Amino acid sequence: DQQVKQNSPSLSVQEGRISILNCDYTNSMFDYFLWYKKYPAEGPTFLISISSIKDKNEDGRFTVFLNKSAKHLSLHIVPSQPGDSAVYFCAASAVSGAGSYQLTFGKGTKLSVIP
Amino acid sequence: DADVTQTPRNRITKTGKRIMLECSQTKGHDRMYWYRQDPGLGLRLIYYSFDVKDINKGEISDGYSVSRQAQAKFSLSLESAIPNQTALYFCATSDPRSVETQYFGPGTRLLVL
Numbered sequence: 001d002q003q004v005k006q007n008s009p010s011l012s013v014q015e016g017r018i019s020i021l022n023c024d025y026t027n028s029m030f031d032y033f034l035w036y037k038k039y040p041a042e043g044p045t046f047l048i049s050i051s052s053i054k055d056k057n058e059d060g061r062f063t064v065f066l067n068k069s070a071k072h073l074s075l076h077i078v079p080s081q082p083g084d085s086a087v088y089f090c091a092a093s094a095v096s097g098a099g100s101y102q103l104t105f106g107k108g109t110k111l112s113v114i115p
Numbered sequence: 116d117a118d119v120t121q122t123p124r125n126r127i128t129k130t131g132k133r134i135m136l137e138c139s140q141t142k143g144h145d146r147m148y149w150y151r152q153d154p155g156l157g158l159r160l161i162y163y164s165f166d167v168k169d170i171n172k173g174e175i176s177d178g179y180s181v182s183r184q185a186q187a188k189f190s191l192s193l194e195s196a197i198p199n200q201t202a203l204y205f206c207a208t209s210d211p212r213s214v215e216t217q218y219f220g221p222g223t224r225l226l227v228l
Contacts, residue, residue, distance in 0.1 A: 034216065044158070106157055
């Protein structure tokens with residue numbers, strides 16, 4: 001059973017426009033959410049995160065929104081740049097039975113920013 | 116120099132062979148992880164270790180074993196490789212003070228024939 005879902009495998013956006021990547025989760029125990037960005041032949045790199053006590057977190061061109069009642073989060077990139085073309089993974093964290101955190105990843109969304 | 120390194124970067128092996136993937140980190144983190152990525156399936160956790168004496172199974176540990184030789188080194192072994200273990204393998208580290216922001220290595224692409 002997939003606990004973190006990214007239902008759009010791919011997204012194409014014109015340079016300068018807004019990119020919106022979506023993520024849904026099913027486990028109500030998740031209390032911390034992260035976005036990772038992955039370029040080909042590289043490992044994922046941390047992009048931005050949000051705690052469940054917030055509904056928005058912003059870092060430069062990147063903003064993550066959290067809607068806990070809908071169990072939904074989104075990543076907004078404004079303005080989109082060609083260098084943003086990558087696969088974006090949504091991840092969620094909850095305290096495990098061992099009292100520590102593990103990450104559960106979505107399948108990823110491939111973003112293509114067209115010049 | 117990269118903070119998290121993985122060797123080898125690419126490996127081709129045959130069914131039934133034993134292979135080891137190695138991970139080293141210079142970040143000084145206690146926590147280390149092994150994931151595999153399959154096309155269309157995202158990253159799935161194989162094993163994780165919170166310190167040298169602590170090893171835990173992840174979501175998909177069957178067919179794998181690990182060794183935490185030191186704080187900086189965490190190895191993943193396939194005792195008898197099978198074709199459905201063909202995947203991209205990532206090592207990661209984290210600092211418990213940063214609520215699971217994980218730092219990934221560049222990955223090892225493994226092909227089992």
